[in-house]
Amino acid sequence: MAHPRAGSQVARDPHLIYLEKSFAMTFSHDLLVFGASGKTGLHVVRLARAAGLRVAALLRPGRDAEALERLDCTVLRGDALNASDCAAAFAAAQPATAVSLLGGRNEKGERVDATGNLHVIDAAQAWQADLRFVLLTSMGCDEQFAGMPEQVQQLLGEALRAKTQAERHLRASTLTWTILRPGGLNDMPAVGGYLLSDYPTAESRNYLSREDVAQAVLDALGDRTRAGRAQTVSARPAA
Numbered sequence: 001m002a003h004p005r006a007g008s009q010v011a012r013d014p015h016l017i018y019l020e021k022s023f024a025m026t027f028s029h030d031l032l033v034f035g036a037s038g039k040t041g042l043h044v045v046r047l048a049r050a051a052g053l054r055v056a057a058l059l060r061p062g063r064d065a066e067a068l069e070r071l072d073c074t075v076l077r078g079d080a081l082n083a084s085d086c087a088a089a090f091a092a093a094q095p096a097t098a099v100s101l102l103g104g105r106n107e108k109g110e111r112v113d114a115t116g117n118l119h120v121i122d123a124a125q126a127w128q129a130d131l132r133f134v135l136l137t138s139m140g141c142d143e144q145f146a147g148m149p150e151q152v153q154q155l156l157g158e159a160l161r162a163k164t165q166a167e168r169h170l171r172a173s174t175l176t177w178t179i180l181r182p183g184g185l186n187d188m189p190a191v192g193g194y195l196l197s198d199y200p201t202a203e204s205r206n207y208l209s210r211e212d213v214a215q216a217v218l219d220a221l222g223d224r225t226r227a228g229r230a231q232t233v234s235a236r237p238a239a
């Protein structure tokens with residue numbers, strides 16, 4: 001049954017195009033994902049669906065939704081750089097939890113890591129003040145930045161500063177949040193585990209599988225005892 005709030009927002013927002021299917025199927029979801037079309041995001045959706053969760057995702061207009069639709073994920077169209085699109089996504093998905101893996105910039109050079117995440121966090125808080133929320137950022141954010149090698153600071157400084165802005169906004173929110181900070185990612189198959197720590201460790205220098213990071217995201221979502229913590233995610237050495 002269509003949700004009246006979602007229906008009226010779609011009508012008011014000409015740039016927000018909901019796929020016919022998702023509009024007709026507006027109902028509550030267990031999880032709303034921002035960045036679901038990305039390499040890690042797709043793993044998050046796949047693992048969440050395999051666990052039986054009802055999943056919705058915000059996808060930019062024009063982006064290919066086939067992989068998400070094949071997973072039976074509700075696809076909502078919008079741009080995270082647009083605050084009203086984020087608010088409309090929460091109204092349409094009615095999620096019990098949310099995760100953001102947003103990263104990168106648009107053709108104008110605007111970083112979604114900061115602006116987009118700020119919009120998502122504000123929209124999440126407006127939807128439900130204490131919503132369970134996981135933000136995927138990066139090792140080297142905030143208090144970890146000074147300890148990063150100079151080359152990393154130069155190469156990733158802009159992205160890390162943008163992600164730090166998002167982390168600080170989340171910490172200041174009323175959401176039931178956890179921040180996950182992975183090291184370098186690769187597309188190797190999962191090793192079936194990962195390490196969590198408060199600070200980077202020797203293992204944090206190794207690349208870790210996006211699939212393992214996706215599992216770390218889902219595990220964090222399901223574990224409220226980790227609320228209010230920023231945890232570094234590192235590769236578990238293969239057995």
Ligand SMILES: NC(=O)c1ccc[n+]([C@@H]2O[C@H](COP(=O)([O-])OP(=O)(O)OC[C@H]3O[C@@H](n4cnc5c(N)ncnc54)[C@H](OP(=O)(O)O)[C@@H]3O)[C@@H](O)[C@H]2O)c1
Pocket residue numbers: 034035036037038039040041058059060063078079080081101102103104105106112116136137138139182183184185186210
């Ligand atoms: N690469 C690494 O080694 C590394 C290390 C540590 C942390 N990270 C961070 O971990 C996260 C996941 O990494 P990844 O490699 O899986 O990322 P990715 O493939 O680049 O995915 C980024 C996601 O953000 C979405 N996005 C970007 N701008 C958007 C906007 N304006 N509105 C809505 N969606 C938008 C992208 O959607 P589109 O399909 O529309 O582009 C995509 O789904 C990222 O935040 C990344 O910065 C990466």
